[in-house]
Amino acid sequence: MSMSTPPGWYADQGVPGTERWWDGNAWTAHTRPLGGAVPPGPYQQSPSYQQGYQQPYQQPQSAPGGPSGRRGRVIAATVAGLVLVVAIAGGVTLLGDDGPKTVPRSAPTISEPAPGPSDDSAEPSADPTVLVDQLNGITLPIPDGWEKSDSVVDRSITMTTVEDYECPGHSSRFCHQGRVMSFTATQTDAATPEALAKEDIQDASDALYDEDSIGTNLYGGVTSHTVVKSAATTVAGRTGYLVRWKVKTGSGPGGYVQSLAFPSTIGAESLIIVRFGFDAGPKGPPLSGMDTITQGIRRIGDTTGGGVGSSIGPS
Known part of the structure; x- marks a missing residue:
């Protein structure tokens, strides 16, 4: 009988020194420093969680779909870098599974030049x-x-x-x-x-x-x-x-x-x-x-x- 990895904070292999929340089925976007306090959330309301999962869970070697081995690192990297928006001059770059994508900014508004000073020497x-x-x-x-x-x-x-x-x-x-x-x-x-x-x-x-x-x-x-x-x-x-x-x-x-x-x-x-x-x-x-x-x-x-x-x- 195989067991799925229970929800908990696990070391994020893609970001050293960081833990990411595993909800039992997939990685979430919640992170914290390694060994940090659990942020407010629905899991804090569960006594069983606080009693049984206060320490990082010992990662199993072969949890299907869980954060183990090479597959775990791939999933972690995928979640960590799924959508990263970086503002750069001339556009916005999105980094995802299929590489960088550049979304152009809307065209800048070009104002009409202000009228220059009157030329008093012009022919009258x-x-x-x-x-x-x-x-x-x-x-x-x-x-x-x-x-x-x-x-x-x-x-x-x-x-x-x-x-x-x-x-x-x-x-x-x-x-x-x-x-x-x-x-x-x-x-x-x-x-x-x-x-x-x-x-x-x-x-x-x-x-x-x-x-x-x-x-x-x-x-x-x-x-x-x-x-x-x-x-x-x-x-x-x-x-x-x-x-x-x-x-x-x-x-x-x-x-x-x-x-x-x-x-x-x-x-x-x-x-x-x-x-x-x-x-x-x-x-x-x-x-x-x-x-x-x-x-x-x-x-x-x-x-x-x-x-x-x-x-x-x-x-």
């Missing part, structure tokens, strides 16, 4: 009330009813009136009642703002009311012109000069053209041209708007100085 072109000519270091005020233009014509920074209409000399194209463009004068021998303004006015008249940059006649061509104004002025703290014509066209009401020339406020002070084209007639912008825009031209970053009437001369 986001302001809808200002047209910025970064190359020449100036800003032009955008009047009510005007907007920045996405198109760049003849290397210029441009603004136009918001409303447009069918061009009188070309019904499949659309024109604006007002246009203003700023650019650096490059193809010229003029040495002064006055010489440049008087030279450019004819080109301005042709570009704005005769033929556009691709040779399309939008107003029936310029038939004649009258000089309305020719005078020195001060722009952004620099001495400049303007010439203004009234032009008649083959179609439509004609318009007013102005060439304003002055030295740049930066670099080698190259000469700048600002061209104006205002339609004549009741739908065109008020002619006084040319003076308002001229007086409002500023150096980038300057919100107070310069303008017509300033006593500041060229540096």
Whole structure:
């Protein structure tokens, strides 16, 4: 008649110096130092246990299923290392009968980068009330009813009136009642703002009311012109000069053209041209708007100085 090993504390062959509780059928997860006190549990409530099993049981040599010999050591090692969770960087490793298993951690949450500090040196072109000519270091005020233009014509920074209409000399194209463009004068021998303004006015008249940059006649061509104004002025703290014509066209009401020339406020002070084209007639912008825009031209970053009437001369 074979006997099974009774419940009790037995030396854990897999962990020297440790005893593990055998429940009569299998090893449990309860351990204690070798020779330590019995922890609280159901077995403490049994007087027979305390009387008969206070000392470690003499392990039989061949208890089927019990903790004996090589088989006992295998069972002990299996119970002791069945589930060992080790936290490691990048995952959790589980050690069991079939070797290590790595259970990946959930993916870390990646936060969006915090917005950086604002760049005060950025171009102030986001302001809808200002047209910025970064190359020449100036800003032009955008009047009510005007907007920045996405198109760049003849290397210029441009603004136009918001409303447009069918061009009188070309019904499949659309024109604006007002246009203003700023650019650096490059193809010229003029040495002064006055010489440049008087030279450019004819080109301005042709570009704005005769033929556009691709040779399309939008107003029936310029038939004649009258000089309305020719005078020195001060722009952004620099001495400049303007010439203004009234032009008649083959179609439509004609318009007013102005060439304003002055030295740049930066670099080698190259000469700048600002061209104006205002339609004549009741739908065109008020002619006084040319003076308002001229007086409002500023150096980038300057919100107070310069303008017509300033006593500041060229540096």
